[in-house]
Amino acid sequence: MNSETELAPAVASILEAARERPGGGDRVSVDARSLSDAIDRAEAAGRVPVVAEVKPTSPTAEGTRDDDPAALAEAMVEGGATAISVLTEPDHFGGSAESLRQVRDAVDVPVLRKDFIMHEAQLDVVEADLLLLIARFVDDLEALVAAARERGFQPLVEVHDRAELESALEAGADLIGVNNRDLARLEVDLGTFESVATEVPDDVTLIAESGISSPEDVRRMREAGANALLVGSAIMDHGTGETDITANTRRLTQATTGDE
Numbered sequence: 001m002n003s004e005t006e007l008a009p010a011v012a013s014i015l016e017a018a019r020e021r022p023g024g025g026d027r028v029s030v031d032a033r034s035l036s037d038a039i040d041r042a043e044a045a046g047r048v049p050v051v052a053e054v055k056p057t058s059p060t061a062e063g064t065r066d067d068d069p070a071a072l073a074e075a076m077v078e079g080g081a082t083a084i085s086v087l088t089e090p091d092h093f094g095g096s097a098e099s100l101r102q103v104r105d106a107v108d109v110p111v112l113r114k115d116f117i118m119h120e121a122q123l124d125v126v127e128a129d130l131l132l133l134i135a136r137f138v139d140d141l142e143a144l145v146a147a148a149r150e151r152g153f154q155p156l157v158e159v160h161d162r163a164e165l166e167s168a169l170e171a172g173a174d175l176i177g178v179n180n181r182d183l184a185r186l187e188v189d190l191g192t193f194e195s196v197a198t199e200v201p202d203d204v205t206l207i208a209e210s211g212i213s214s215p216e217d218v219r220r221m222r223e224a225g226a227n228a229l230l231v232g233s234a235i236m237d238h239g240t241g242e243t244d245i246t247a248n249t250r251r252l253t254q255a256t257t258g259d260e
């Protein structure tokens, strides 16, 4: 664990809860749906690869949506989503392992488990195709990346700056997400992705995360080298008034071909 001195209070309390959360029982063994194949299929079909996130609420969201997670995911796939991310963190994001299970049953695309994983036993809570590991919050990243792969997960390692990128690469990550939101003030700056992306080797699959809300943002992240984008709020309609999940998704997956 790196320093916690610069964390927003909400993040500090998320971590405190995450550290205590028990792991699953039996060791999971996943027959994962490949993200890189899904990205290739989207590109071939002329769609921007978007990982759409089922996020009922968050520390920065206005309000909560408690729609059926499987219905939300189906609407996202209908709008052209390449993969679905599901928050499983219960206390601050309104997530659950059960909602991920329902989503993975309902759609054919790869599903990412989004949580604050701190130790190996927490990998066994639920099956998913992809698993988020946040570089800053994991003590032994290399060991957790390996433990995730042994179970069949494709680990997505999240970084926020070049130093964390370095640790992700040293840990053997080949799927890396750059989070545009800082964990100190919870503010979003798309320049974060642009600055970190220049240091990422070509053989890494690179995902731009957070704060992407318009077709223009999509184009900006693609120009900076994003193979895919992770989008939650702009699709979930946290406060935007746009409640049509399929339309919200389509607007971004068609950002390079649409007329906006």
Ligand SMILES: O=P(O)(O)OC[C@@H](O)[C@@H](O)c1c[nH]c2ccccc12
Pocket: 053, 055, 114, 115, 116, 158, 179, 209, 210, 211, 212, 230, 231, 232, 233, 234
């Ligand atoms: O809602 P946004 O700004 O589109 O962001 C989605 C996603 O990137 C964000 O939810 C996220 C990025 N990293 C995380 C780690 C844990 C929980 C959530 C996140």
